[in-house]
Amino acid sequence: MGLRYVWSELVHRPQRSIVAIISIALGVALYLSLQAYAEGYQNAARTPLTEIGADLVVQREGDIPDAFEGIVFPHSTAPIGEEEVAALREVEGVEEVGEALFFWSFESDPFLVGLGIDPEESFGPGRLRTAIREGRFLEAGDTGVAVADSSYADQYQLQIGDTVQISGEAFQLVGLADTSRVGNVANANLYLPIADVNRMVHAAPQVQSVYTLDEQVTNLLFVKADSAQASLVADNLKQLLGERSLVTTPQSFEDVFGTTFQLIDRFGLLVGFSCLFLALLGLLRVVVGGLTERRRDVGIMRAVGWRKREIVRQISRESLVLVAVGWSIGVIAAIGIAYVLSYFTVSIPVPWELSPTPHFMAGGAKSLALTVTMQASVQPLGIAGTGVLCLLAGWVLSWWLARRAANMKPVEVLRSE
Amino acid sequence: MNKVLEAQGIVKSYSNVQVVRDGHLHIYPGEFVSIVGRSGSGKSTLLYLLAGLEKADRGEIHYKGRVITGLNEEQLAVWRRDNIGIVFQNFNLIPTLTALENVSFPLYPSKMPASERRQKAMTMLEQVGLADRAHNRPHQLSGGEQQRVSIARSLVCQPSILFADEPTGNLDSDTGDRIMDLFLQLREDHQLALFIVTHDEEKVAARADRRIEMKDGRTYSDEIWEDAK
Numbered sequence: 304m305g306l307r308y309v310w311s312e313l314v315h316r317p318q319r320s321i322v323a324i325i326s327i328a329l330g331v332a333l334y335l336s337l338q339a340y341a342e343g344y345q346n347a348a349r350t351p352l353t354e355i356g357a358d359l360v361v362q363r364e365g366d367i368p369d370a371f372e373g374i375v376f377p378h379s380t381a382p383i384g385e386e387e388v389a390a391l392r393e394v395e396g397v398e399e400v401g402e403a404l405f406f407w408s409f410e411s412d413p414f415l416v417g418l419g420i421d422p423e424e425s426f427g428p429g430r431l432r433t434a435i436r437e438g439r440f441l442e443a444g445d446t447g448v449a450v451a452d453s454s455y456a457d458q459y460q461l462q463i464g465d466t467v468q469i470s471g472e473a474f475q476l477v478g479l480a481d482t483s484r485v486g487n488v489a490n491a492n493l494y495l496p497i498a499d500v501n502r503m504v505h506a507a508p509q510v511q512s513v514y515t516l517d518e519q520v521t522n523l524l525f526v527k528a529d530s531a532q533a534s535l536v537a538d539n540l541k542q543l544l545g546e547r548s549l550v551t552t553p554q555s556f557e558d559v560f561g562t563t564f565q566l567i568d569r570f571g572l573l574v575g576f577s578c579l580f581l582a583l584l585g586l587l588r589v590v591v592g593g594l595t596e597r598r599r600d601v602g603i604m605r606a607v608g609w610r611k612r613e614i615v616r617q618i619s620r621e622s623l624v625l626v627a628v629g630w631s632i633g634v635i636a637a638i639g640i641a642y643v644l645s646y647f648t649v650s651i652p653v654p655w656e657l658s659p660t661p662h663f664m665a666g667g668a669k670s671l672a673l674t675v676t677m678q679a680s681v682q683p684l685g686i687a688g689t690g691v692l693c694l695l696a697g698w699v700l701s702w703w704l705a706r707r708a709a710n711m712k713p714v715e716v717l718r719s720e
Numbered sequence: 721m722n723k724v725l726e727a728q729g730i731v732k733s734y735s736n737v738q739v740v741r742d743g744h745l746h747i748y749p750g751e752f753v754s755i756v757g758r759s760g761s762g763k764s765t766l767l768y769l770l771a772g773l774e775k776a777d778r779g780e781i782h783y784k785g786r787v788i789t790g791l792n793e794e795q796l797a798v799w800r801r802d803n804i805g806i807v808f809q810n811f812n813l814i815p816t817l818t819a820l821e822n823v824s825f826p827l828y829p830s831k832m833p834a835s836e837r838r839q840k841a842m843t844m845l846e847q848v849g850l851a852d853r854a855h856n857r858p859h860q861l862s863g864g865e866q867q868r869v870s871i872a873r874s875l876v877c878q879p880s881i882l883f884a885d886e887p888t889g890n891l892d893s894d895t896g897d898r899i900m901d902l903f904l905q906l907r908e909d910h911q912l913a914l915f916i917v918t919h920d921e922e923k924v925a926a927r928a929d930r931r932i933e934m935k936d937g938r939t940y941s942d943e944i945w946e947d948a949k
């Protein structure tokens with residue numbers, strides 16, 4: 304029927320059409336790209352932990368030893384007791400727990416950060432398997448061997464086959480790993496079998512002076528948890544391990560992004576909806592303006608025998624076309640913005656506690672940063688949602704306005720005086 | 721002969737002022753009736769009442785024996801589309817549509833295929849001599865041409881009465897003459913009754929079969945045409 308007329312109206316009153324289209328497009332684009340932006344940051348915040356394959360990292364603050372000699376625990380990795388670990392495995396939502404043993408060694412030359420790991424574990428530092436650059440990764444039953452971080456090895460010209468002395472024990476290098484590829488969480492210079500580290504730790508006076516140790520010592524836990532419950536699990540773990548526990552979740556990284564992100568994350572939906580709302584107000588303005596301008600046209604429609612519902616249908620169609628075009632442009636713009644955002648990188652500061660190096664070492668007090676690309680994308684659900692919302696609101700709005708306009712008395716506008 | 725339209729005792733007031741009081745008139749098929757009278761005498765109001773654009777406070781209007789005064793707005797709209805055409809002094813074309821589209825405008829809500837609609841509109845445009853301006857929009861046409869388009873529009877649904885409110889009022893006298901020629905020609909071709917409100921006694925009213933004069937809302941008929949029958 305009047306599609307030709309719809310087209311003529313929109314094309315021959317370009318200013319009005321453009322204003323409506325732009326306001327809808329802006330609203331939709333803003334809404335969708337805000338969501339994409341927030342999602343990009345959320346994804347970024349998840350990377351430090353996803354890169355090591357865990358959902359939570361659990362530590363506990365402890366005490367500073369009298370002297371930094373031999374093997375020492377950084378104060379952010381105090382031992383967690385065997386019973387506590389057992390209890391922790393029972394917490395609802397916890398799926399798997401991986402244990403590691405983090406230490407500083409001042410006796411070796413040079414100073415090194417070590418991490419005792421269970422090579423069989425597929426997550427946590429076990430992930431380093433994928434980052435081996437040369438040689439091999441640790442294997443079950445290994446003893447007296449180690450894998451070095453490749454940049455540390457480069458710095459001290461260490462090669463596969465060389466030995467490193469720690470507390471009088473010799474460790475032969477069997478592999479070099481590019482740890483920077485696996486995030487900056489629990490980074491160490493040297494990765495050793497956890498049993499070897501456990502033995503050395505029990506013999507370390509500066510550990511014994513501050514802590515009483517269980518037979519099997521651990522001070523860094525990697526937890527896989529039901530991701531839907533991650534924050535609840537984190538709360539439960541904190542409760543279990545007491546006030547000094549440090550539980551790192553994706554949320555903890557979001558917290559360091561600063562206020563802009565937090566505002567968008569928390570109020571993004573609100574802001575987005577406000578944008579859409581404003582867009583619909585823009586449409587309202589245009590439709591109202593158009594109908595005032597077109598009172599005479601509506602009078603003519605009535606005079607030549609259009610029924611009210613036919614007039615309403617005509618006017619609603621015009622608005623729906625504007626909404627549909629505006630929405631499409633908005634979606635395309637949002638996809639473009641998300642594409643541009645994906646070229647941006649986000650620098651995620653990794654708290655010192657997660658990869659502690661002594662403050663008195665060069666660069667030791669600095670927290671590391673992990674640089675990741677924004678994984679921002681426009682969600683199909685958002686596209687569909689804004690589409691339905693805009694079309695529905697546009698239709699209701701224009702139907703209501705057109706209904707009012709069609710109720711006019713044609714004679715009022717048709718009298719020539 | 722059966723009357724195509726008949727009004728009896730119609731009354732219309734605007735804010736307690738009776739603008740049409742006791743209007744009586746009738747039109748036969750193919751008859752040309754002109755309405756004259758001083759400004760403000762109620763001519764336009766009478767026309768709007770007869771065309772179903774206004775509702776009479778009292779009185780009855782019959783169209784081909786059917787009472788239309790009781791119809792609701794939607795029924796009146798359909799009645800207008802199917803039975804009458806209206807032409808205004810200021811043409812009242814849709815500014816965004818071409819001449820051809822304006823002519824087919826009354827057909828837009830119908831389910832008629834677009835090609836048939838175009839065909840009908842084109843035939844009407846040919847009859848008013850504007851086939852070559854079919855794709856021009858109103859602002860590209862002269863006043864006389866715009867009035868021709870609006871006449872073509874009023875006839876596209878093949879009405880039996882055409883109402884016109886001072887159709888030559890906005891045109892110069894030559895153009896007005898030619899519009900009147902067109903009206904009379906169309907009356908011949910389509911067996912059309914013409915009901916034309918005018919100020920122009922000489923060029924419009926003089927060519928009518930019958931003249932009805934309005935004074936203070938009352939109708940005074942000189943029954944020339946009827947007498948001649």
Ligand SMILES: Nc1ncnc2c1ncn2[C@@H]1O[C@H](COP(=O)(O)OP(=O)(O)OP(=O)(O)O)[C@@H](O)[C@H]1O
Pocket residue numbers: 734735739757758759760761762763764765766
């Ligand atoms: N909506 C209205 N409200 C109040 N008064 C009205 C309204 N419409 C018309 N009138 C009055 O009704 C009277 C008749 O108006 P009408 O337009 O029918 O006169 P007319 O004979 O067509 O005059 P003209 O020759 O100037 O066109 C006028 O006095 C006019 O002011």
Ligand SMILES: [Mg+2]
Pocket residue numbers: 763764765885
């Ligand atoms: Mg008048």
